[in-house]
Amino acid sequence: MNLRAIAAIYRFEMNRFFRTLLQSFLSPVLSTSLYFVVFGAAIGSRINQVEGVSYGAFIVPGLVMLSVMTQALTNASFGIYFPKFIGTIYELLSAPVSFPEIVIGYVGAAATKALFIGTVILVTANFFVDLSVAHPVAMVAFLLLTCLSFALMGFIIGIWAANFEQLQLVPLLVVTPLVFLGGAFYSVSMLPPVWQKVTLFNPVVYLISGFRWSFFGAADVPVGFSLLAIGAFTAICLGVIWWIFRTGWRIRD
Amino acid sequence: MPAILTIRDLRKTYAGGFEALKGVSLEIERGEILALLGPNGAGKTTLISTVCGITTATSGHVTVDGHDIVTDFRAARALIGLVPQEVALEPFEKVRNTVRFSRGLFGKPRDDARVEEVLRRLSLWDKRDAQIKELSGGMKRRVMIAKAMVHEPRILFLDEPTAGVDVELRKDMWEIVAEMKAAGVTIILTTHYIEEAEAIADRVGVIDRGELLLVEEKDTLMKRMGRKQLIVELTAPIEAIPEALARHRLTLAPDGRHLVYTYDTHAERTGITALMNDVAAAGLVLCDVQTRQSSLEEIFVDLVGRKAS
Numbered sequence: 175m176n177l178r179a180i181a182a183i184y185r186f187e188m189n190r191f192f193r194t195l196l197q198s199f200l201s202p203v204l205s206t207s208l209y210f211v212v213f214g215a216a217i218g219s220r221i222n223q224v225e226g227v228s229y230g231a232f233i234v235p236g237l238v239m240l241s242v243m244t245q246a247l248t249n250a251s252f253g254i255y256f257p258k259f260i261g262t263i264y265e266l267l268s269a270p271v272s273f274p275e276i277v278i279g280y281v282g283a284a285a286t287k288a289l290f291i292g293t294v295i296l297v298t299a300n301f302f303v304d305l306s307v308a309h310p311v312a313m314v315a316f317l318l319l320t321c322l323s324f325a326l327m328g329f330i331i332g333i334w335a336a337n338f339e340q341l342q343l344v345p346l347l348v349v350t351p352l353v354f355l356g357g358a359f360y361s362v363s364m365l366p367p368v369w370q371k372v373t374l375f376n377p378v379v380y381l382i383s384g385f386r387w388s389f390f391g392a393a394d395v396p397v398g399f400s401l402l403a404i405g406a407f408t409a410i411c412l413g414v415i416w417w418i419f420r421t422g423w424r425i426r427d
Numbered sequence: 428m429p430a431i432l433t434i435r436d437l438r439k440t441y442a443g444g445f446e447a448l449k450g451v452s453l454e455i456e457r458g459e460i461l462a463l464l465g466p467n468g469a470g471k472t473t474l475i476s477t478v479c480g481i482t483t484a485t486s487g488h489v490t491v492d493g494h495d496i497v498t499d500f501r502a503a504r505a506l507i508g509l510v511p512q513e514v515a516l517e518p519f520e521k522v523r524n525t526v527r528f529s530r531g532l533f534g535k536p537r538d539d540a541r542v543e544e545v546l547r548r549l550s551l552w553d554k555r556d557a558q559i560k561e562l563s564g565g566m567k568r569r570v571m572i573a574k575a576m577v578h579e580p581r582i583l584f585l586d587e588p589t590a591g592v593d594v595e596l597r598k599d600m601w602e603i604v605a606e607m608k609a610a611g612v613t614i615i616l617t618t619h620y621i622e623e624a625e626a627i628a629d630r631v632g633v634i635d636r637g638e639l640l641l642v643e644e645k646d647t648l649m650k651r652m653g654r655k656q657l658i659v660e661l662t663a664p665i666e667a668i669p670e671a672l673a674r675h676r677l678t679l680a681p682d683g684r685h686l687v688y689t690y691d692t693h694a695e696r697t698g699i700t701a702l703m704n705d706v707a708a709a710g711l712v713l714c715d716v717q718t719r720q721s722s723l724e725e726i727f728v729d730l731v732g733r734k735a736s
């Protein structure tokens with residue numbers, strides 16, 4: 175293991191984040207506050223309670239998941255795509271670094287950034303609503319696994335993308351709709367019966383449901399399914415990465 | 428001592444089906460400077476990229492100090508520093524961080540003194556906290572060199588290091604190459620400037636269309652190349668070369684008006700003065716004198732041309 179290389183990649187990636195720290199910090203604070211003003215105060219005053227929780231509190235886990243997923247995904251995909259785009263990847267390829275080490279460096283940094291932003295949102299939300307966490311260990315585990323798995327997926331997208339359009343395609347056309355339709359702002363039980371069935375095909379439902387369960391102890395789907403879903407998702411991403419590693423797909427000519 | 432770099436029958440066919448390397452074999456001695464000379468598209472960059480791990484070989488074997496570049500890539504690559512042909516740098520990062528990053532990537536412990544030494548050597552110390560995007564083109568090239576040197580490689584690849592760089596940097600680069608050679612580093616550089624190969628290389632390899640046409644000691648090449656011809660044009664034609672000029676081994680052109688004298692520019696005495704004295708003593712009257720050189724360029728063009736036809 176070239177641990178120094180992993181540390182170098184990780185630090186280099188985090189530098190990119192620190193260069194724009196203010197923006198990295200302010201934008202989640204601002205967007206969370208806006209969500210609370212719009213959803214929490216305006217709409218929430220008409221909804222009152224969902225599953226025994228105030229609507230303001232109910233949307234917090236969904237909000238965190240929404241940001242964490244998109245941040246992990248975009249940071250990781252950009253992180254590895256950018257060196258391909260500007261040509262600095264030559265150095266990664268010619269260094270005594272293995273592909274798994276490259277993955278750990280980039281995915282680790284992207285997951286860290288997402289975790290940071292998730293935490294900022296949780297703290298900000300705490301100013302607006304009273305949050306209690308029923309299962310803290312599960313909460314942290316769900317958060318970490320989500321950061322990690324979406325960063326892995328982002329890494330794959332970054333390797334796959336041949337241009338900036340493709341880089342944005344998957345987050346825009348696949349992930350954002352799935353997350354919005356994944357019950358971030360509503361409970362599945364609030365949907366018409368048909369849609370309750372359809373929505374179960376959306377993997378994000380399981381993640382948000384599980385995460386919400388760790389806060390309030392109530393869930394749309396059994397928490398075991400949620401764990402299974404995120405475990406399976408992580409495994410699929412790792413499998414694809416392993417395949418890329420074997421074949422050198424889109425990395426080495 | 429065994430060669431530090433051994434390339435055996437290396438072939439590279441790109442995905443599109445283009446065969447960029449057609450079985451290159453080459454041994455590079457420890458501590459030598461090898462210049463790979465070849466026209467654009469010859470396969471110089473492909474050769475370097477394959478040895479360094481940027482592209483994968485279609486077939487063939489490469490070992491670096493005994494380490495196979497595929498099965499033992501860590502040990503092999505740790506010994507190599509690469510300055511690629513194109514400048515590629517993260518524009519928003521600071522000079523010092525970029526160089527520090529390279530050292531870490533190669534598994535070396537952080538060493539700020541070494542980073543400072545390298546940056547100073549490349550006249551970048553004043554710019555250490557500048558973002559890459561604030562640097563001039565020449566400075567960016569210097570950063571590329573700093574990145575390749577900072578992990579103390581034993582083999583340095585320079586892919587067209589002086590293409591389009593200013594005189595200052597070219598001079599610096601040659602000095603650095605000399606210093607590194609003195610420190611025992613093996614250097615492989617590609618160029619299509621013959622003077623560059625002449626100036627610094629120990630051996631010269633000529634590559635064209637994916638084939639290595641020759642690898643020779645520079646001095647041997649220089650001897651071939653160093654032959655010069657002095658052509659003496661006479662006002663009136665002569666039948667034969669006068670006896671008094673016999674020792675100069677001249678040839679007389681069929682028109683009887685041109686005497687051709689071949690000499691070695693690197694010899695201590697070229698014999699030109701003696702020849703001129705003898706020509707005057709023989710009573711020949713000159714109307715013109717000219718010299719021709721068979722340059723490495725000529726040898727090169729000749730070689731490449733012969734292969735092509």
Ligand SMILES: Nc1ncnc2c1ncn2[C@@H]1O[C@H](COP(=O)(O)OP(=O)(O)O)[C@@H](O)[C@H]1O
Pocket residue numbers: 427441442443445447465466467468469470471472473474
């Ligand atoms: N990635 C690639 N895919 C397909 N062909 C390539 C690729 N890179 C280089 N080539 C081709 O291989 C040949 C050798 O290129 P290169 O090694 O860059 O030559 P040189 O460095 O000597 O100018 C050229 O004909 C070039 O077009």
Ligand SMILES: [Mg+2]
Pocket residue numbers: 471472473512586587
């Ligand atoms: Mg080239």
